[in-house]
Amino acid sequence: MPLDVADLVDRARNGQPRAVARLISLVEDAHPALREVAAALTPHTGHARVIGLTGPPGVGKSTSTSVLVSALRAEGKRVGVLAIDPSSPFSGGALLGDRIRMTEHASDSGVFIRSMATRGHLGGLSWATPQAVRVLDAAGFDVVLIETVGVGQSEVDVVRLADTTVVLLAPGLGDGVQAAKAGVLEIADVFVVNKADREGVDTVVRDLKQLIAFARREIRGESWRQPVVRTVAARGEGVPELVKALSGHHDWLVAHGELARRRADRAASEVAAIALRELRARLTDPHRGGHLPSVAKKVADQALDPYAAADELLAALRDEA
């Protein structure tokens, strides 16, 4: 049976979770119908607030996501969750355990949860995730949460595609703030210090605030002050404050024209990933005239250096265009 894209998109927009799931599967499979799907979805996008959550292992990301979903549901919002799954072939069972906590939302039709398993995918997470966000946005979800489960740079890069990025820290996770500082300050719009009932929380919060104050002096023209919210996600403590901080950042984005800029950045990332995947296919697929295998053999035989080989490849691409 041929795929009826218009019908599938209609059903997704009418809130049928199976249609939404099918559309995201098409993204994960890089299905040929994706062009048609994207064209059908695009007019219905631009409504959803996209929130990314990231942080080191053990910080309570899944629990935080789950209680955040509950809080947003209490406000009547429909919430889609994309859990960016571990990208390592060595990941273990604990992460699956985390997933199970989310089952409390399984019976709620206003919540859609999907793990993105894009390991080995050409173009990977940067290719699939923004297109999956587009599906959820068009399907009428008010908020899309992108949560990393893995800890690689690529997962973090994907979370950064959000309108608002939440970085979670917690007391007692190794070097804490110091270890994390290289990466997190430029990523975070909102900091959460979870497990705030644990010893050492005051130190983490103080260090973090010092770091924020110090970095502010470095960034000119930046008027958003990253808030630090204390939570005990497992007991729901601090969650109203987190929701308020998220709204505050959204309002700031709108007021400063930054929302449009971030969404243009996300669109740029999406378009570039699609274009580069196509170019990679043209370069490497011998069935499409890709010359990579033949020039690579010359490089391996030391008859050509890799830059000269890349030049040959690009020239061939141009000649065939």
Next chain:
Amino acid sequence: MPLDVADLVDRARNGQPRAVARLISLVEDAHPALREVAAALTPHTGHARVIGLTGPPGVGKSTSTSVLVSALRAEGKRVGVLAIDPSSPFSGGALLGDRIRMTEHASDSGVFIRSMATRGHLGGLSWATPQAVRVLDAAGFDVVLIETVGVGQSEVDVVRLADTTVVLLAPGLGDGVQAAKAGVLEIADVFVVNKADREGVDTVVRDLKQLIAFARREIRGESWRQPVVRTVAARGEGVPELVKALSGHHDWLVAHGELARRRADRAASEVAAIALRELRARLTDPHRGGHLPSVAKKVADQALDPYAAADELLAALRDEA
């Protein structure tokens, strides 16, 4: 002072570690002289055996690398080590501790150790690592060890560029073999079960051998039987057996024409990464006529879907070629 590439390459080939380090820095910085460097290096490559080591955190990769370096040195071989560093912004101090163990080789001029810190690099590890291997190969190292410290898929992909890939496991690391099986069987040429003095080692080895036997039935025409070597790297136990297994695999690669195929694959990966980085720059850099920002804005404004935008981008690339 302009960079004297010929002199730098000469000094690297004469065993000067500072020249080798400088060449790898040029790779990490994507220095414009890299074309010239690659052309000067290529005639001197093809000698080094490239061995990748990967495995889950806590398995003892750094210790294993260090004792393997000692064993290869005892055979009179010069050894270069590329430690692929954590790609997560949330990585902590324990990994730095691991690095320090390698300092026992610091005074040995037959050993060169370099951490590859390519976070945020356009094209990332797949761009820099094969070029760094090329540097070490041309500089006359007999063996190049690529060790992952991070656990992301991209680090693992890089290790797979080796002639021989070693996957380390150990008893007591969560779900062990079962958790790892999805990824490791297709990666590994040689398995090491490290910490073999720990309880549970027999179970890990048995499970692993069952998995290998089972997978063998699935792969036709594959006559290499992945060995399972027990080691206690911290005490040097099992290291002679590991060295023997590595030599065995190398001999098998040569005998079956597989070494040439793997090296052509590595060259293909290197060339593709160079070409795609160039294409990415042409697409995205407005100073080079990249139209990405303007088409991305149309996508964000729902005036264009992302696939149509990618088509526009690719058409513009063709017109300007």
